[in-house]
Structure formats: structure tokens, C-alpha cells
Amino acid sequence: MVPQIINSIDMKTKITFLVVGLLVAIGLDAQKIMTRSGFVKFYSEAPLENIEATNNQVSSVIETSDGSFAFLVPIKGFVFEKALMQEHFNENYMESGQYPKASFKGKIEGVEQVNFKEDGEYQTTFSGTMNIHGVDRKISEKATINVKDGNASLHSDFELTPEDYDIKIPAGKRDNIAKTVEVTVKIDYEKK
Amino acid sequence: MKKNRLLKGLFAGLFALSLSPLAAQDDLLDMLEEDSKETTEYVLATFKGTRAINLQSSELPAKGVLQYIFMHRFGSFSDDFFYNNLGMNTATVALQLDYGVTDWLNLGVFSGTAYPRTYTGFVKYRLFRQSKGAKVMPVSIVGYSALVYNNERYGDAKFNETDRLSFANQLIFARKFSKRFSLEVVPTHVHFNIVSLKSESNDIFSIGTAARFKLTNQLSLSAEYIYQINPLETNILQLGPEVAFQENHNALSVGVDIETGGHVFQLFLTNSRGVADPFTIAQTPGRWQNGDIHLGFNISRVFTLVKPKVPQED
Numbered sequence: 183m184v185p186q187i188i189n190s191i192d193m194k195t196k197i198t199f200l201v202v203g204l205l206v207a208i209g210l211d212a213q214k215i216m217t218r219s220g221f222v223k224f225y226s227e228a229p230l231e232n233i234e235a236t237n238n239q240v241s242s243v244i245e246t247s248d249g250s251f252a253f254l255v256p257i258k259g260f261v262f263e264k265a266l267m268q269e270h271f272n273e274n275y276m277e278s279g280q281y282p283k284a285s286f287k288g289k290i291e292g293v294e295q296v297n298f299k300e301d302g303e304y305q306t307t308f309s310g311t312m313n314i315h316g317v318d319r320k321i322s323e324k325a326t327i328n329v330k331d332g333n334a335s336l337h338s339d340f341e342l343t344p345e346d347y348d349i350k351i352p353a354g355k356r357d358n359i360a361k362t363v364e365v366t367v368k369i370d371y372e373k374k
Numbered sequence: 375m376k377k378n379r380l381l382k383g384l385f386a387g388l389f390a391l392s393l394s395p396l397a398a399q400d401d402l403l404d405m406l407e408e409d410s411k412e413t414t415e416y417v418l419a420t421f422k423g424t425r426a427i428n429l430q431s432s433e434l435p436a437k438g439v440l441q442y443i444f445m446h447r448f449g450s451f452s453d454d455f456f457y458n459n460l461g462m463n464t465a466t467v468a469l470q471l472d473y474g475v476t477d478w479l480n481l482g483v484f485s486g487t488a489y490p491r492t493y494t495g496f497v498k499y500r501l502f503r504q505s506k507g508a509k510v511m512p513v514s515i516v517g518y519s520a521l522v523y524n525n526e527r528y529g530d531a532k533f534n535e536t537d538r539l540s541f542a543n544q545l546i547f548a549r550k551f552s553k554r555f556s557l558e559v560v561p562t563h564v565h566f567n568i569v570s571l572k573s574e575s576n577d578i579f580s581i582g583t584a585a586r587f588k589l590t591n592q593l594s595l596s597a598e599y600i601y602q603i604n605p606l607e608t609n610i611l612q613l614g615p616e617v618a619f620q621e622n623h624n625a626l627s628v629g630v631d632i633e634t635g636g637h638v639f640q641l642f643l644t645n646s647r648g649v650a651d652p653f654t655i656a657q658t659p660g661r662w663q664n665g666d667i668h669l670g671f672n673i674s675r676v677f678t679l680v681k682p683k684v685p686q687e688d
Contacts, residue, residue: 265436
């Protein structure tokens, strides 16, 4: 029955069949690299005190075939040197009970230049939607992708303005908290 | 014709299959979200301070944090208020110093100047923490035990040294219902080593409850009520053979919490004058309707002695 059908198909259909088959193969080849222990730090330099917090509970995934890229940051995962600062950060500024996570969803541009199988360093740009404190904003930032021994890592430094995300800093605290904070993202991926 | 339909169906199926990985990529974030559901999220800051007002709250200082609380209770409005310089002449002062040994264990001492003079040592420990996510816990449960030494001088009165001791044991069941509203219920056991009457129990049971309502990030309202199940009928501040009858009422306190960076100011009105737990709870002759209301405040400040381990880059 099956050979009969194949024999009865004309050339054009056969080609279509082949193309579709190839597409399926590429689709199945889709490769995700991911992690649950990415690192993010923010640093705010202000006249009264410098504030720094780090978090190593960032989960992230890159679809290496098309550069789709996402990360998720649990706000309560930020650790400060002062517990009280951490409480204020969660309670008063980020309102982490209501907005427990910050996220990014977008694409790494020019991902096709990155060979995820060979050692090398690649300068890329990622752009998409950042969501912090429940507020969506389009961002585009530079990132370095490093491949070493078949493992990829992504490093990016950029600045964020809390005000952009509707994070209100009371007048009395403006000397304690900088207008913009420096963010460092460093994510080491594992192959999935 | 039949074959054609079969083929079309086949192609349609394959086409759908080839699209599905693309569709999945669109939902990378959903994938991460799905993944992170396995984590447990703990509730923070159920109360502003480690004390609701007189009662302990379910909060503990973090590991490595030293806290002091300066406490003040002015003389009541009904007690010759102006002669006593707005209650200042008859004020009670207390100082608490405590330390977060771990995130769940807090050890502390405090001393109060009057009603009666006391030295207290306490231990406070968290058993459960309200959480959602992988592990769901509807309430936080915190234990508290205090040992109180009454250091008044009593002249010729005859009593044993151990009669100076009293104890308070509490379990604090607390829940943060929303961003603004938190409530705790505190079953309490107080033990006095000596009471005045044979007919009285040395063990006083009560149920405390405290609530806070957050108005702004810096300002909250708070209220607290301690219902005694078997109140004492006497004043036991005077150790010795003499019996002084006294009605002991339930302590009711209302106040505001004001947070300014490193400090928490708690400003409140209460009919309870004692500062050490057994006396706050079981020795309250004052009544609100008689104007036996004391203005009081607690000011806390924390110092980080041991910095927490922060996550490092690799």
C-alpha cells in the first residue's frame, strides 16, 4: 500500500514532501540551553550609601537555533548586606509579594554567528521586553556570549532606571538611592 | 481522489509538527515560569517590628543582626497627670538587647525600671514560616519563652529568692493576609513562682491577639488585646505574706508604627503598665474607661554584626 502511494505521487509533491521533511528535521533539531542558577547583581551608588545586592537564582533559556532568549529573576532571591535593606527593597520598592519576579523575553540578534559548539567570544545585542515591578519596557542591550568547552555563558552590563518601572522612591530617600542602578548579568548555561 | 486527501492530511500533519517547536520557542518564559513553580516563596515582613506592641510579633531579627529596643511607658492620664509632669515622673523605662543567632533563633535580654524592677532573659524561635509555592504553609509559628527576675528590694518581708522568678511561654500563630493586613493569635502561659492566695493558681492562661494595618510603606496602625482566662485577684508586686487584692484587667493597646530607615518607632496607648511579659499580661489594674491609659513608645534600631553570605559571581 505505501509503495503504491509513493509511486503514484508526482515529482512536485515529492519535492514538497522533502522540504517539509527537512523543516521538521530542523524543527526537531531546535536546541535549548538553559540554567536555574544564573547570577545578577545590581549596584546603586549614592551620596549617603552604596547599595549592592546579588542573586544567583536566575533561570534562563536560549533557543540557539533562532536566538530566542528569556530570563526570570525571583525578586526575593536578592541578598543584601543588611537584612533591613533587603526587607525594604522587597516591601517598599519592588513589592515582591505582588510582583514576585522580574523577567525578560526577546531575542539575541545575530545569533547565527555564534557557534555554540566551538570555543569563542561573540559580541551580540539582545532586545525585547523587560518586565520589572509589573511594568513592561522595551530594551536593547549589549551582551557577550562566551563558549568554552562546549558550554556557553552570557555576560551583560547595563543600566536601569527604577522610575521607568514605576518604582517610587520617597523624597526623603533620594539621597540614599541613585537615579539609575548598574546591573550585571552573568549566566552560565548547561546543555539541555 | 481518496489518495490525494490522504496526502493532504499527511502534509497538514507534518506541517503542524514542523511548526510546533517554533510555537514552543515563543513560550520560553512560560517554560521558565513552569519550571520555577517548584520553588517555595516565603512571606516577608508580617509585622514591622519584633514586637507588636507589648506582645511579641512573629518577626525575628535576621541572622547576625543585633537589635536594641528602647521602651518607655509614661504614667497614666488618671494618675495626677499634670502634677506628675505629663506622666514623666511616673514613667517606666526598659531596654531590650537581642541578637539573631540564626534566621530562626533569637536570644535577648531586657531590663525594666518599675512595676516591678526586672531583668529578663528570653529565647524566641521560628518553627514554621508562612509560604506558598512548592511548600504551602498558611501561617508562621514562632515560640517565645521568657524568664523574669524581679529585683525589687522588699525590706523585712520573708520569702525565698526563687519567689522572685516568673515565666512567660507563648506560641505565636501569625498570618499576613494581604500586603496591608496581618494578624496573630498568641496562646500564652504565665507562671509566677509565688502568688498571694492559696486559692489562686500559679499558672495564668491567656490568649493574646495583635493586628497591624499598613497605611503606607512607612506607617501602620496596630492593635493588641490579651484576654486572660483565669486572672489573678491580687497584686503580687509585693512579695511576702501581705495580701493586696486587685482586679486585673485585660491589656488593650492601640498604636502606630512609623518606620524611618533604620528605626521603627512604635507609639501607642495602653492600660498595661508592666514591661516584663508576666506583668504586662497578668498584672494590669488599669482600665481604659477610668482613664488609666499610658502613653508609650518603643524605638528599635538594628546593627548588622555579621554580614550574610551574598551570592557570588560563580
